[in-house]
Amino acid sequence: MELKDKVVLITGSTRGLGASLAVAFAKKGAKLLLNGRHEKIPVELEETLKQLGGEYKYLQADLTKVNLKDYFNQAWEEFGKVDILINNAGITRDKMFIGMRDADFDEVMNLDLRIPFFLSKVALKKMNRERSGVILNMSSIVGMHGNVGQANYATAKAGLIGLTKSLAKEAAMRNIRVNAIAPGMIDTEMTQVLSERVKNNILKQIPLTRFGKTSEVAQAAIFLTQNDYITGQTIVVDGGMTI
Structure with missing residues (x-):
């Protein structure tokens, strides 16, 4: 797929990984539909x-409070x-499983899995008519x-992988591709608050001995959207952490 003048909707695209995705696609000449909860983009x-x-275009919205259709x-x-469509918006509510509240589970499942599910459903109906997307x-x-203290987040992100594979099989009939990216430890606001001790322990598990950059995840997104013969795949971007 040639990305120039293609229209890209990126949820949660005002900061962190979402902002890097926006910049990467802008460099390719794509037209952007940006989403965030705040009134203006940074x-x-x-x-x-x-x-x-x-x-x-900036389409401000808290996706948990709007009609997705x-x-x-x-x-x-x-x-x-x-x-x-890039389903990027997400949250964490980390807590040990025994102490995890119902709300901790529901909030993560809603934004990290339910919203991508139903937003993809609306998108797929329109893309079907175009026979591309x-x-x-x-x-x-x-x-x-999996990860200690992230049973809710792991469940939602595993669900996204299953959704990706199922949609890829259905959507291929109309020339629509569906893929996923599984980042590892990426240098974002979430990882910057970790203590040095925790960071050092994590770095010992990464063969490349550093956290990833959001731009490196964005590079994978560009690759997956441009390659017309890849669908149903989950590309891991983690510096070798899960080898």
Whole structure:
């Protein structure tokens, strides 16, 4: 797929990995539909996109509080199509399993799995008529191997991998591809708050001996959207952590 002038909807795209995804696709000449809960996108991201000459629309919304069908239809109308949907928005509510509240489970499952499920459903119906499109789900290595204190997050991210495989089989009949990315330890706001002791213990498990960059995950997203013969796959970007 040639990305120039393709329309990309990225959920949770105002900071961290989402912002890196936006920049990466802007560099390829794609038109962006950005999503976030805040009224405006961060100034730094806005300036970067302007410098790149990127064409974008910001569709502010807390996806847990809107009608997803209406939201996607609004996004579609901005440029008259959505070629690529990237389900990136997500949260963590880490806690040991025994002490995990119902709300800790429900909130993570809702944003990390339920919303990608139903947003993809709306997108797929429209993409079916066009007989083209790409859906990319941001999973995690935690969804493949589990992690202490993240039973809710691991469940949601594992569900995304299962969703990816099932949708890929169904969507292929209409030339629509569905893939996932499973990042490892990436340098983001979430990992920056970890203590040095915890960081050092994690680094010992990574053969490349460093945390990944959000731009490196974005590179994988570009690859998966451009390659027309890859579908149903989960690409791990973790510096060798899960070898």
